[in-house]
Amino acid sequence: MKIKSIRSRVYRWTGPTAAPRSNLSASAMDALSGLGDSMSSFRFHEWLICEVETDDGIVGIGNCALAPRIAKPIIDAYLAPLVIGCDPFDVEAIWQKMYRSTIAWGRKGIGMAAISAIDIALWDIMGKAVGKPVFKLLGGRTKEAIPVYASKLYSQPLDSLAAEAKRYLDEGFTMMKLRFGWGPRDGAAGMRKNIDLIRTVREVVGDDVDIMIECYMGWTVDYAERILPRLEEFRPRWLEEPVLPDDIAGYSFLRRKSPIPISGGEHEFTLFGFKQLLDAEAVSVIQYDTNRVGGITAAQKINMLAEAYQVPVIPHAGQMHNYHLTMANLNCPISEFFPVNEVEVGNELFYYLFEGDPLPERGFINLSDDVPGLGITLSDKHLASFEVIE
Numbered sequence: 001m002k003i004k005s006i007r008s009r010v011y012r013w014t015g016p017t018a019a020p021r022s023n024l025s026a027s028a029m030d031a032l033s034g035l036g037d038s039m040s041s042f043r044f045h046e047w048l049i050c051e052v053e054t055d056d057g058i059v060g061i062g063n064c065a066l067a068p069r070i071a072k073p074i075i076d077a078y079l080a081p082l083v084i085g086c087d088p089f090d091v092e093a094i095w096q097k098m099y100r101s102t103i104a105w106g107r108k109g110i111g112m113a114a115i116s117a118i119d120i121a122l123w124d125i126m127g128k129a130v131g132k133p134v135f136k137l138l139g140g141r142t143k144e145a146i147p148v149y150a151s152k153l154y155s156q157p158l159d160s161l162a163a164e165a166k167r168y169l170d171e172g173f174t175m176m177k178l179r180f181g182w183g184p185r186d187g188a189a190g191m192r193k194n195i196d197l198i199r200t201v202r203e204v205v206g207d208d209v210d211i212m213i214e215c216y217m218g219w220t221v222d223y224a225e226r227i228l229p230r231l232e233e234f235r236p237r238w239l240e241e242p243v244l245p246d247d248i249a250g251y252s253f254l255r256r257k258s259p260i261p262i263s264g265g266e267h268e269f270t271l272f273g274f275k276q277l278l279d280a281e282a283v284s285v286i287q288y289d290t291n292r293v294g295g296i297t298a299a300q301k302i303n304m305l306a307e308a309y310q311v312p313v314i315p316h317a318g319q320m321h322n323y324h325l326t327m328a329n330l331n332c333p334i335s336e337f338f339p340v341n342e343v344e345v346g347n348e349l350f351y352y353l354f355e356g357d358p359l360p361e362r363g364f365i366n367l368s369d370d371v372p373g374l375g376i377t378l379s380d381k382h383l384a385s386f387e388v389i390e
């Protein structure tokens, strides 16, 4: 079997989107207060879809959501020529070829996202070729079903926040994640508003629900150090991405000082990036995203390393490229689930592009033992709402 062709397309959502709200979530842009749209880095309305076809007609589907219009030429001009003609089962050699040939500029960020898209497609091909779901190639079923946490609860008026949390509770979720809307530039008043958010959700859900909290790289060590003691009473399961991903020392400091576990990793790349985080004891929970970190090949290596450190892996985002890894690894206890909604930030765009993603039942999702590959197909249901860039 040989790889015959690689087709990359950018799907840009042109349909209706929820009106952007200020303070939807803290973000790294907040430090530049007053200098433009602070939520601009929190919007994913384009997606790259990569179809790798073999000489016997199997098509594997990969994807990435970081800077798709940059990922596309990386795939077309740099990666596809390396990969075409290879045996898709030589996935490690292909990964090393893509990584080493772009090492000067691609080992982190968009280069690795582009590599991820091709790698995910190769695993889809391998599963389809042997008639097995991808998780069966990675270690098989380690769970009857995957517990998932509802991940939305963006910062919003407290009554609507309470109603959203109640909805997840009624749907059977026992875990949910909220986003803080304020940070250092908003002073004591903003800190109180953040505390009001988690107090509201805890009051709605009671004591038997895990609440995760997230501030999307929008805080500083100083701010986190001041607010963490005030959050402890609400017993959050983790505080996610408190500081910039490059501030590994800040992560390590907070993790040593914080009564609340610190999570991160969705903006880290490759096995080496996560070795750095683990050696620095920077995170209590690893959260790579398979369509960023280096694909399934890199993610599985990180899973092995994380298991040796006994640091659990809970990938960023749901989506099949992450679910298969969680199903196949005991050290991946649960998954994130983005509720299906109108397009807002864009995490939910996956549902408008693909068919096959499992929907939760009473807080669990499951994967079939009988659907080969990733188990997704391209959807044409919403095609009219996308501009497709070939």
Ligand SMILES: O=C(O)C(=O)C[C@@H](O)CO
Binding pocket: 042, 151, 214, 216, 240, 266, 316, 317, 336, 345, 347
């Ligand atoms: O879901 C998360 O963990 C996030 O950081 C949200 C990000 O994907 C933008 O919505």
Ligand SMILES: [Mg+2]
Binding pocket: 214, 216, 240, 241, 266, 316
């Ligand atoms: Mg996050």
